[in-house]
Amino acid sequence: MTGTFKANNPINHFLLLMYGLVLHIPFLWHPVEPTTAATDGYFYRYLIHWIEPAGTAFPWLFSIIAFVLIYLQAIGINNLVNRQKMLPKPNYLPAMSYLLITATLPEWRVLSAPLIMATFLVWILSQLSRLYNHPNGRSIVFNIGMALGTATLFYFPGLAFILLVVVGLSITRPFKLTEWITAFLGMLAPAYFYAAWIFLTDQWQDFELPSVRFVSS
Template identity: 25%
Template sequence: MVALVRNNNPFTVLVLFIYALVINYGALFNPQLPELVDGAFLYNIIVNFFTIVFFKSAFAFTFISVIMVVLQGLFLNSIANNNRIYNRPSYTVTFAYISLCALYTPFVQFSQPMLANWAVIFVIRAFFHLPHANKPRKIIYNTGFIVGMAALLHFPFVIIAALLIIAVVTLRPLNPGELMVAILGILTPIYFAAGMLFLFDVLFWMRGWVSLGINLPRSMASPVYFIGALSGVIILFAMGVYVLQHAVNRLNVYTRRGWTAIYIALFVLVLVALFTPFDVKAAWLILMPSLALIVGNIYYHEKNKAFSNFAFYFTLALVIFCKMTGV
């Protein structure tokens, strides 16, 4: 299987989808309906709509969530391949993303962070497209609009707006017009949402939308699971940084800037997760897109095949360990 994810073979997509179903068997066999969140009016509307569409089927929600994880992994993978941020195209990013999301069951359950992760991926895409875009304002506005929608779903994502503005300022020559386009894109969905709430005489919902908290890693039923999972992720992250440091000199200046932005994004996303209300179990899911890009680089270390093989089987062992010891 390690050779399969290294290759850019479309057949790999089917294998990775089956892999996602197998490693998330616990969530699929014990599905849960998503809970409504106080103040998150847009998320609650979406949940109520799909509850009707799925006839209150918890399995349907969980199955759609697993599919969403696979699609997000494929989207991340296409960003990596199209912008040549690795030495060659492969499906290692998709494999890394699916594996990381499988470490904690709430990560593959329908939730605000799962929906908002699309915004994280679009911002990462903007990191690599902005420096040489022919129509940068279109990319900036569309990305800002998606960030604004994510903030409506999950208020702490307002912090991501700062990340987009930093990207506009640092990845391109300073242009006040582009900066205003980014701010306009972020505010547009919030403005229209406020207008719709006003028309339906429920504008007071906006007060409940503003919600921050402290979301430190919660006490686990199994300390062995928590320590093992955290240690495993740190090891994978360190391996990814190690490989990237050896490959950075072969990357062009735009790709190096993109990688710098990803590291900055990882720090900002830690703040977003940290200030998420405690009752949101999947708060730390938003770190997975950035981590998957960093970790995805270790599965085909050209100078040391034993290293990449070890990384691959270590990832599988970590997933199995978390499934056996987790909650």
């Protein structure tokens, strides 16, 4: 099996998908309905509320979405490792290993806010690795900030990963004030647009922040 994924063959994308399906058959066969926690963000709650009717009629939907996210994470990590030449030659072993590890973790078998957050983080790490000597760094920096800002609206503790972006920018780019401002504007943009939507739809009265609630008198 490992010999197959040592080759850098495009058909391995399909073989990797089949490999992942075999590993994750137990939780695909016995789907678990996702729940919400206090740390889950607004977007995650909206997502669960939106797909809940379909999930009730088709219980495997939640497991399928979770598997697709895991598969995308595996491909993203594999591309990152190959692009950075962390192995002697490009192959699909990182993706294979990731699918194998996640198949042993019960928490990764359920659609959850941390799982969605992890998908964003893989993409953010991939983009950070492209920043070194990139001629147009500001666009990538803004996209990174916006991705992190969106991710925190799925999972509030994701705010801690602002430190990841700060460290990543410090390592990969010489200090440019405009790029740092661009990054933080990107982080704030999703919250700004979400707040604007809340305001325009007149939902401020029942709007909740973590541990804070605004109630009409």
